[in-house]
Amino acid sequence: MTPANVLVLAIDAASPALLEEWAADGTLPNLRGLMARGLVGRTRNVDGFCIGSTWPSWYTGVTPARHGLHYLVQLRPGTYELYRPATEGLVKRDAFWSHLSRAGRRVAVLDVPVSAIDRSLNGVQTVEWGGHDAVFGTQSHPANLAGRIVSTFGAHPLNTPCDEIGRTAKDYRSFVANLVAGVRSKTDWTLDLLGQGGWDFFAQVFTEAHCAGHQCWHLHDRTHPAHDSLVAKEVGDPLRSVLQAIDAGIGRIVEKAGGARVMVLSLHGMSHAFGAHFLLRDVLIQLGVTRPLPKAPQATGFASAATDGLRAVWRQLPHAVRDRVAPIRDRFHARRASSPAIRLDVDTTQSQCFPHNNGLAVAGVRLNLAGREPQGMLDGELAAQAFEDQLSRDLLDIIDEHSRRPLVKRVLRTRDHYSGEHLNLLPDLLIEWNDAVAIGSTSIGDGKAATVRAVSPKIGVVTGTNSYGRTGEHRPDGLFLATGPGTSGRSLSDSVSILDFAPTFATLLGATLPESDGAPIPALIDAWR
Ligand SMILES: [Zn+2]
Numbered sequence: 028m029t030p031a032n033v034l035v036l037a038i039d040a041a042s043p044a045l046l047e048e049w050a051a052d053g054t055l056p057n058l059r060g061l062m063a064r065g066l067v068g069r070t071r072n073v074d075g076f077c078i079g080s081t082w083p084s085w086y087t088g089v090t091p092a093r094h095g096l097h098y099l100v101q102l103r104p105g106t107y108e109l110y111r112p113a114t115e116g117l118v119k120r121d122a123f124w125s126h127l128s129r130a131g132r133r134v135a136v137l138d139v140p141v142s143a144i145d146r147s148l149n150g151v152q153t154v155e156w157g158g159h160d161a162v163f164g165t166q167s168h169p170a171n172l173a174g175r176i177v178s179t180f181g182a183h184p185l186n187t188p189c190d191e192i193g194r195t196a197k198d199y200r201s202f203v204a205n206l207v208a209g210v211r212s213k214t215d216w217t218l219d220l221l222g223q224g225g226w227d228f229f230a231q232v233f234t235e236a237h238c239a240g241h242q243c244w245h246l247h248d249r250t251h252p253a254h255d256s257l258v259a260k261e262v263g264d265p266l267r268s269v270l271q272a273i274d275a276g277i278g279r280i281v282e283k284a285g286g287a288r289v290m291v292l293s294l295h296g297m298s299h300a301f302g303a304h305f306l307l308r309d310v311l312i313q314l315g316v317t318r319p320l321p322k323a324p325q326a327t328g329f330a331s332a333a334t335d336g337l338r339a340v341w342r343q344l345p346h347a348v349r350d351r352v353a354p355i356r357d358r359f360h361a362r363r364a365s366s367p368a369i370r371l372d373v374d375t376t377q378s379q380c381f382p383h384n385n386g387l388a389v390a391g392v393r394l395n396l397a398g399r400e401p402q403g404m405l406d407g408e409l410a411a412q413a414f415e416d417q418l419s420r421d422l423l424d425i426i427d428e429h430s431r432r433p434l435v436k437r438v439l440r441t442r443d444h445y446s447g448e449h450l451n452l453l454p455d456l457l458i459e460w461n462d463a464v465a466i467g468s469t470s471i472g473d474g475k476a477a478t479v480r481a482v483s484p485k486i487g488v489v490t491g492t493n494s495y496g497r498t499g500e501h502r503p504d505g506l507f508l509a510t511g512p513g514t515s516g517r518s519l520s521d522s523v524s525i526l527d528f529a530p531t532f533a534t535l536l537g538a539t540l541p542e543s544d545g546a547p548i549p550a551l552i553d554a555w556r
C-alpha cells in the first residue's frame with residue numbers, strides 16, 4: 028500500500044523559469060527526474076490578485092470576489108477602517124481539503140500559507156511551523172501535533188520574520204543556513220507523518236523559497252541595481268542553496284511515497300522588485316483626485332535633513348565598517364518596512380478615490396462612492412465609470428523618467444472581471460505596475476535606483492523613494508508537474524489557472540465542491556485516473 032494516494036509538494040513562490048533552468052542543467056536533480064517522467068505545465072494567477080490571496084484562491088477554487096480575501100490588510104466595507112482578515116477567520120469559503128474530509132477522505136495539510144486550521148478535519152493540519160508572512164503562529168490539528176513536532180524536530184531555525192534579517196554578508200549567510208536547516212527539518216517531520224500511511228491527500232509547502240526570493244533576489248541576479256558582488260561572492264546564490272535543499276527534500280519524500288500520484292507546485296513566481304506603490308498616493312494627490320490630511324505640526328525639517336545627511340555619510344563608509352554598523356541600521360529599517368500602515372492616510376471628506384492595499388506588484392484604488400462609503404463623493408454608476416476611465420488614462424500616461432517606459436502596464440476595472448458576493452471587499456481598480464525595470468531600495472546596499480521620478484503632462488514630476496528591503500517580488504505565473512501511472516515527460520501548451528486545482532482534487536478523490544470558478548484539469552484527470 029502506498030502511504031498516500033495524492034501527494035502535493037509545493038515550493039512556495041519559486042520562479043518557474045529558474046526551476047526549469049536548474050532542472051535542465053542538473054542543479055535540481057530530483058526535479059529533473061520528476062519532469063522527465065511527469066506532466067509539466069505553467070500556472071497562471073487570478074488577474075490582479077497574485078500576492079496575499081494566491082493560496083486562498085488555490086485552496087478554495089474561487090476568486091477573491093467569492094472567498095473575500097484579496098490582501099492581508101483590507102478595508103471594511105461601509106467604513107474607512109482597515110483590518111487584518113486573519114483576525115476574522117481569513118476566508119469565507121471552505122478549502123477543498125475540508126470537502127475531501129467531509130466525503131470521508133483522510134487528509135494531511137501541512138503549512139499551506141494563509142490558511143486557517145479546520146478543527147473538524149479527518150486527518151492532520153499544521154500552519155506556520157515555518158511560514159513567510161505568518162499570521163497565526165504555529166498551530167495544528169489535532170492541537171497537540173505542533174508541540175510534538177517542535178519537541179521532536181525543533182522549531183523552525185529562522186526565528187524572526189524574514190523582513191527583519193540583517194544585511195551584512197554574515198547575516199545573509201546565517202539567513203540561508205537557517206532556511207536550509209529549516210527545509211531539512213521540515214523534510215524529516217514530513218516523512219514522519221507520511222510514514223503513518225493511509226492518506227488520501229497529503230500536502231506540504233516549503234515556504235523557505237518564498238523568503239529567499241523576496242530577500243535575496245539581488246544576490247542571485249547580477250543585473251539587479253542592489254547587487255553587491257562582494258557580498259554575493261561571500262554568500263553564494265541563496266536561491267540556489269535553498270532550492271537545492273528543497274529539491275533534496277522532495278527527493279527523499281517522493282522516494283518514501285511509493286506509487287503515490289505526485290505533484291510539485293510553485294503557484295506564483297518571483298523576479299526583481301518593481302513598481303512605484305510608494306508614490307501612488309502622491310500621484311493621486313497630484314492628479315487632484317485624492318486629498319492629503321491636513322498637515323500635522325512639522326517636526327521633520329531638521330529630522331529629514333539629518334536623515335539625508337546620515338544616508339550620505341553611510342554611502343561613504345568602507346564596506347567593513349558598514350558591515351559592523353548595518354545590523355543596527357537594518358533593525359530600524361526592517362521594522363519600518365514590515366509594518367504596513369493600518370490607517371487610510373487621506374482626507375476622506377474631500378477625496379474622490381484613495382489607495383487600497385493590494386500588495387506591491389498590483390496596487391489597488393478604491394472609489395469614494397456615495398451610498399457605499401460613509402463620505403462618498405462620486406454619485407452613481409455613470410459618474411464612477413467616467414471617473415475610472417479618466418483615471419486609467421491618466422495613470423497609463425505616466426512615464427518612468429529614467430527608463431522612459433510607462434510606469435503602469437495595465438489598469439483593470441475589478442467588477443468587469445469578477446463577480447461574487449464579496450466583490451465589495453475588493454479595490455475598484457487594479458493598477459499593474461510595469462515590471463520591465465528593477466527598482467533598488469535605500470535599505471539595501473548603496474540605494475542605487477531606489478528613487479523613481481514619475482512624469483506626465485498632468486502630474487508634472489512626482490518623486491518617490493523605495494525603502495522596502497525586499498529585492499524580489501512576485502510574478503503571476505508558476506509551474507506544476509505531476510507524475511503518476513499515466514504521465515510521461517509531456518508539457519502542456521496552455522497554462523492552467525490556479526483555480527483549477529481545487530476542482531481537480533475534488534473530482535479525483537470523489538468529493539463535490541459547492542461552487543468553483545475553476546474547472547478540473549482534463550490532462551491531469553486523464554493522467555491520474
Ligand atoms: Zn511574497
Ligand SMILES: [Zn+2]
Pocket residue numbers: 158159160188189190237238239
Ligand atoms: Zn519570509
